[in-house]
Amino acid sequence: MALIVQKYGGTSVGTVERIEAVADKIVRFRDNGDDIVVVVSAMSGETNRLVAMAQSIMDYPTPREMDVLLSTGEQVTIALLSMALEKRGYGARSFTGGQVKILTCDTHTKARIREIDGSRIHAQLEQGNVVVVAGFQGIDENGNITTLGRGGSDTTAVALAAALEADECQIYTDVKGVYTTDPRVVEDARLLSSITFEEMLELASLGAKVLQIRSVEFAGKYKVPLRVLSSFEEGPGTLISLEGDTNMEDPAIAGIAFERDEAKLTIAGVPDVPGIAYKVLGPVSDAGIEVDVIVQNAAADGTNDITFTVKRGESERAKGILDKIQASVGAREVVLDKKIGKVSLVGVGMRSHAGIAAKMFKALFDENINIQLITTSEIKISVVIEEKYLELAVRTLHSAFELGDPDYEKESVE
């Protein structure tokens, strides 16, 4: 018997039939004696419908009114899900963000949660009811409706779990959990039974888009055990917690992330003087272009090459900026390479395990893959390589670090 906060996204509640299926799932937890608080998103397609109406009036709708409008999406879902639970003979009460006093700042359309008053929810749980809360929304201190912006329902769920001191926060999605890498690239990618918050953050920001980064940060900060699992298939999913997977044979690496959508820019032969990196990257940043990897390496001749990566779609614009400043910073040339890919090993175990980097570089060398850039952090090593080798590199590293699913291999052999 535990207190569990469950979150179901827009696809999971996309039709009345799917809402009924979610109700069936919740009922099984209730029968098991658990107290359940459910956070739901708007039915898929609904938010787009509302946005389209607003934008047919104004290109940039008044943010306060946009929040009043969009918050109806989740309100529809909470009512329908509560009905589906009542139909099954289980007490259920729906609440908007405002009704359970999810207090946010007043930055409409991207408000941040400040405080949650759990008393009303606890009272309902004590009466044996399932509590169904609208995700993505809250109220500011003047009672205005606010919304949390993208991925807001995940954040609502985590914040509620923290405020209620829930035993677990379960995020139901359309995937079975977090894998060692993308199963579309590596056939025997293994579903992780658990992972740490830090690892999840690195994997998420590197392209494994299972959870919104913000909700993971939030869960880590408040130490809320977070579980990612499928709405549509049975299974334990992946637990994201402080400890991670303590049962792994080789705990060094949790997974391999990769990014295909990047481009590399080099401004070569700039003088090796203080402030040069700022002069080069300042204008790029001012133009609103997000910079990922940055590497600078001073040459013996007193000049420098500064290399960085950006989203491929913004690379031409970034090159234009560098071309303009080339003369003023005294650079020799500006080079854009769009055909690159980035591969990253992620794992908290890396901190205490020497030789991970060496093993990674050797595995790539064995396949004759040239490494163009290297960056490292506490729990991550990233390399930039030619794009055409991206899949090969991921498969090679997945195999070298023995991340594969042993059950999958057995099936293949038999």
Place this chain on the structure above:
Amino acid sequence: MALIVQKYGGTSVGTVERIEAVADKIVRFRDNGDDIVVVVSAMSGETNRLVAMAQSIMDYPTPREMDVLLSTGEQVTIALLSMALEKRGYGARSFTGGQVKILTCDTHTKARIREIDGSRIHAQLEQGNVVVVAGFQGIDENGNITTLGRGGSDTTAVALAAALEADECQIYTDVKGVYTTDPRVVEDARLLSSITFEEMLELASLGAKVLQIRSVEFAGKYKVPLRVLSSFEEGPGTLISLEGDTNMEDPAIAGIAFERDEAKLTIAGVPDVPGIAYKVLGPVSDAGIEVDVIVQNAAADGTNDITFTVKRGESERAKGILDKIQASVGAREVVLDKKIGKVSLVGVGMRSHAGIAAKMFKALFDENINIQLITTSEIKISVVIEEKYLELAVRTLHSAFELGDPDYEKESVE
């Protein structure tokens, strides 16, 4: 410069284009210096869409959750209308029923308003904003969302006008106002410039379905001047107030209502003893059948005929009940006549004007129309006649009491 509460129904805000047209209308009042509070319904079709979703889950959806669901309809409209006003450069703030503390009882799906806290609205008006309030909804004292049931947005508007001590409550509909009778039956039916609450109640309940009865009662009780006018055409509409139309040449009659959808039942030759009316009508009422006109006339031979009218669709069922009790009450026969119609003259002036009834009966006699039943109240005389004479009777009385539009006649003559 006045404080005006305006209410726009589902058809008036049925599309984004119509919402923009409503915004244009409001802007003209603002330019005139008036303070405006707007009450809106859900966009037409939206409530049906939500009900259909709920009913695909349960035949009789949980009332509390139904209110959470349906209240989103008006919430969408307030946001879109506020955006349309902001786009035009006019400050606007939307509020749900809960946000402006429209406190109701806790009878979900047909709650009654108890109290409204006008302070938040007044504060917004003082800042020069148009206040846009969701009709049809409120909250109970525990903060649960409630809805007011059919015609609830009219009631919201009147209640707000009373609480804010507004100068006028304007109900925008798809007709130009209240007419002396149905213009589809009488070509020169005249648009009334004003009418009393009592007259409006009689006309509404007799089939002139311009306003919800409940909102008229409410307006009368709190002495809120109520104006019915068209969303789609310009014009002053009809003012419903305590005084009515003091400028009319013949103030006796406000209008002529009629009802086609009735049937007449007579249980004949029952003994003229106490309790006989109860014994006849009790079982009919117990069966949930609504009885309209009731007439009893004792004959000299110590027997009685009791005659009453019911909705035509329920007349066969009512006859079945009378057939069953015929023997026990000692009646001679039970007669059902489905081919009847009812015509009513309505007007507060009737109280002080003798001869209205005589003039009515003579006019009908001149056309050889036989009167089957007569009932009267303080401000109303109703007659039941053969259905085929219904239109003729309405036109005859309209002309006899000189209710026609003089401008219309002029046009016809020229």
